[in-house]
Amino acid sequence: MATDSVSPPGPRPTLRERKKQRTREALVDTALRLFTQRDFDSVTLDELCDRVEVSKRTFFRTFASKEEVAMAPYEDMWKAFIDELETRPVDAKRSILQVLQDAVLAAMRTMNTGDWAHRLLSCTRLAGRTPAIEAHCLYFCGVTVRAALDVLHRRFGLDPHDLRPRLALDILAAAFHRALETWADRPQDPTVEHLATDTLAAFAAIPGSLTLTGVAPADQGG
Amino acid sequence: MATDSVSPPGPRPTLRERKKQRTREALVDTALRLFTQRDFDSVTLDELCDRVEVSKRTFFRTFASKEEVAMAPYEDMWKAFIDELETRPVDAKRSILQVLQDAVLAAMRTMNTGDWAHRLLSCTRLAGRTPAIEAHCLYFCGVTVRAALDVLHRRFGLDPHDLRPRLALDILAAAFHRALETWADRPQDPTVEHLATDTLAAFAAIPGSLTLTGVAPADQGG
DNA sequence: ACCACCTTGCCACTGAGTGGCGATTGCTTT
DNA sequence: AAAGCAATCGCCACTCAGTGGCAAGGTGGT
Known part of the structure; x- marks a missing residue:
């Protein structure tokens, strides 16, 4: 459940899942940085997705809303x-x-x-x-x-x-x-x-x- | 402050304000009815405003969001x-x-x-x-x-x-x-x-x- | 190496919310 | 009572969050 915590135990997640995980972390990191530097409202999802080089469609497969990533x-x-x-x-x-x-x-x-x-x-x-x-x-x-x-x-x-x-x-x-x-x-x-x-x-x-x-x-x- | 409660006291609000108040009440009443009959998400603001015969612009001068009216x-x-x-x-x-x-x-x-x-x-x-x-x-x-x-x-x-x-x-x-x-x-x-x-x-x-x-x-x- | 499948990217669309501007309505002053 | 003033309203165009469909690419199993 705790997506960020339980890494050591478990029989090593599949490569596909680790890729997904890295995308998720990149999105969170970049989002927090952008939202903190500027304002939450002034950063559009298009911009965030451009930075992480991910389509907006993928963003919404990872997070349910703009607020959730923050x-x-x-x-x-x-x-x-x-x-x-x-x-x-x-x-x-x-x-x-x-x-x-x-x-x-x-x-x-x-x-x-x-x-x-x-x-x-x-x-x-x-x-x-x-x-x-x-x-x-x-x-x-x-x-x-x-x-x-x-x-x-x-x-x-x-x-x-x-x-x-x-x-x-x-x-x-x-x-x-x-x-x-x-x-x-x-x-x-x-x-x-x-x-x-x-x-x-x-x-x-x-x-x-x-x-x-x-x-x-x-x-x-x- | 309590927009609905303190009607008896006060030196009678101006006609303009009473009109505004009636619009507000009509919006709340209709919104609650529509949102209850159908779903909150399936009722668009355009539809709500049509029913009350008010422009969407006016709606947002009265309430800050679709959620607020509810x-x-x-x-x-x-x-x-x-x-x-x-x-x-x-x-x-x-x-x-x-x-x-x-x-x-x-x-x-x-x-x-x-x-x-x-x-x-x-x-x-x-x-x-x-x-x-x-x-x-x-x-x-x-x-x-x-x-x-x-x-x-x-x-x-x-x-x-x-x-x-x-x-x-x-x-x-x-x-x-x-x-x-x-x-x-x-x-x-x-x-x-x-x-x-x-x-x-x-x-x-x-x-x-x-x-x-x-x-x-x-x-x-x- | 091949096939099946999961994931991704692109495109078009809906609907919430905002700003500008001209028109209307209610309030006020003379 | 008429004119002037300010608040409010309606319309239009726009941005952006969020969704669905479909084709293309990468991944895991055989």
């Missing part, structure tokens, strides 16, 4: 997250939310090939200033959450009508997005370990967010 | 929510999350003109089966959350670097979306009071979602 590193991580949730041993002692936290942390650490962190940084900043990309990103996250909910039901025997597992997933997504925001604001070179740190910090802030009260300054009360 | 009832409620958050008296005894809950409940009750509940039901179900609409909906919700965060900072004197208020807003959005889902599945005629009930139920499930544990059925552990 969010590929982000999507790859969510796919790895589903894999983790599916395969990770169950520990009945940990709460669902803790299990989810373990799975995201594990997922981001499987992405440690090449400069995934740099690409994720590019697409995070891109999403922050491009409505179309942000919308696509949130939609994809929603789809992933529904897939994860299925896994939770299957592996942890939960009531399908219970709102709590779904809320836990929504809270996970929210915390991770806050972590991405914090991480993308760091001035240093992006690393997976910093992202892990920021993710833990965001999770740690969750309980307090339910009980937090305001301080009601000199502002009039109505 | 989500107008939903967006109107969020705009009313911002208004409530802005004007509601502050009660230092209640937590931020409780304040937010009060504001959504109040917002949906201001929408009690005409059959807003029916329109909201249509667009909720539409969003559930149309990726483009769901994406737009989530993006709009994100923009609203950022606007609400500004209000919280201004009125409740919170630290701009504190993650907790933002997380509280994300959790609010998640709970409300769960409530919408539950509400849209009800077989009866949609009412605002049922939506309020489902919203309270979703909020009540939040604390439990942080501590919930699985039951680890006969499923193997790895």
